[in-house]
Amino acid sequence: MKRLSFRTWRQWIAVGSALLSTVILVLWFSEELGTWWATQNLVLRQSIVTGLLMGGVYGLAALGLTLIFGVLGIINFAHGTIISMGMYLTFVLFSTYDIDPYLSLAIVAPTLFFVGILMYRLLLRQTMTGPAHNQLLVTLGLALIIENILLLVFRADPRTVRPSYSSSGFFLGDTYISLPRLLAFLFALLLGVMLYTFLRTTQTGRAIRAAAQDRIGAQLVGIPVSRIEALTLGIGTAAGGAAGTLIMPFFTVTPTTGATFNITAFVIVVLGGMGNVAGAVLGGLIVGLVEALGAVFLPGSTKQIGVFLLFILLLLFRPSGLFGRGHYA
């Protein structure tokens, strides 16, 4: 169950396809691809692009969740509200102090890192030895608390952050690419790669992976597992908060936004395989695509339904994820 491995070919495929989709974004106006592309429906093309761009950010958000799951074995129900916390923090920084959303990453991510550490120290550490649904319920309680504090402070009014460049963009062929969406995608991938490198190359990263593989074994070889778990939760919530900041220039936030992200992030995590970091990025791209295509093919505001159905089908038929081996339970 708890395994964060990075060496199998499946995961290299995952990283590879994530990069490939970036390359496609840049290169599709090359001639052959361009002709194929031009024959496709414009709306479809547009939504594929938008979906992939959004999927990158989803990937970052889910990366935090999957990391937490991999190391602590906790399904963090509060992750969605952590994302909306990041969004509101960005909103406050922008509207009160006039801080650019991309600059505020440097404030939001560390803040949420400490929120994650506090969350572990005050709440989750005590439940680590209890039954699994207690952990779920504690995070659910935390989600309720955060969501309702946001509701009390900011009311239910939708809030936006609109810097001067938020509506700028450019055409690639005849497909419009919104600048903030592209920036969000690139930033998310950059942060994802940074996190991946951190886990792969540093001593701390190795300790995190060891704790994910075998908690007791890691303890036996002298890894301070409790601190590693706190650190992981911090990193996970920081990634969620960063994802929230990145989408703020083109998104509208209400206190209940977090709940929507919750389920999206869960789908991605299950899709990529619980605890699989590279899988989360690829899963993010797939879910972004499913959602965007859902908006085209499904009527009304049903675009979420595709994601939910994907989730239920996955849990039923492929609970260990697209690239997973064995059983999660």
Next chain:
Amino acid sequence: MHKTRTDQQVLGTQKIPTSSIQRYIRFTLPILIGITALSVPPLFLRGYLLDVVILIVFWSFLGSAWNLLSGLAGQFSFGHAAFFGIGAYTSTVLLVRYGINPWVGMLFGAGLAALAGSLLGFLCWRYGVRGPYFALTTFAFAEVLRLFTNNWTFTNRSLGLQVPLIGGNSLLAFQFELDKRPYYWIIVAFLLMALGTTIFIERSRTGYFLRAIRDDEDAAAALGIPIMRYKIVAMAVSAALTAMGGTFYAQYMFYIDPTIVFGAHVSVDILMRPLVGGVGTPLGPVIGGILLTPLGEVARALVRTPPEFLPFADFIRGRSGLDGLLLGIILIIVILKVPQGVIGWCEYRWRQR
């Protein structure tokens, strides 16, 4: 589920009282006290306070329904809003579109919810979706239904459905606009039925099987208990009861929409009562309902017209979210400090005497 009590204690079989006085104290007296307590509210309370009492009984009833599946059989559900909404929407759609009596609609709703629950349960358990994953699947199921009704013209999309008012009281039409007292008796009957079902199942062979499944599913299967069948039975009964609660809600509030009946807050509200009172005990949901429902009402009243002596009265005036905040704090405190709920805690203190 953590077990704090032996089966003997649950069933009360440790000492069968023999003398007539003992039997009176153990059985007749509690029933008499219960009946007296239940008949007091409609005698003295009117208007808002009666509404609160009805809500207490209503949430206790839903908590009992949830308790059957999640407390007794140990299958933690995060998505009972799905069955609640199925009940509310089935009866109301049948009433609005075809003029079918809500009582009949309630039975249809209960049947449909039982069917949906069995199917969901079967698919989950067939493919080994257990524990937290089962909870997440039920959660997603409720959300799918919410989005679905939100976009289906047949259910009037996000506008919701209004129960046509007949402008009076009628038991046959399940509508009491002028005097709310009949609602109280109906929901009390529902609650007694749910409690009766819980106690009946708990003491039956099925109850033993369900507890065995809750405590160790694999061991139960190894002993030859058909775990799938019994889990589905628990799921179906729990879903049907929850759906009846949904119909009651629609007939009581006269209005439903997808967010009101399928929203995640309904699932949370349902599971909070038994959690606070004591999961897996018949009276747990009732105790939880008595403790939590007034608290939510007080919190809502507090933000509506905050008393002046509060330091941040001006800040919270007209805002919402205080009730949810309290719910979250209570949930965390209960899980961390008294995971066995109020009943479990009292029993513990009783034994520590």
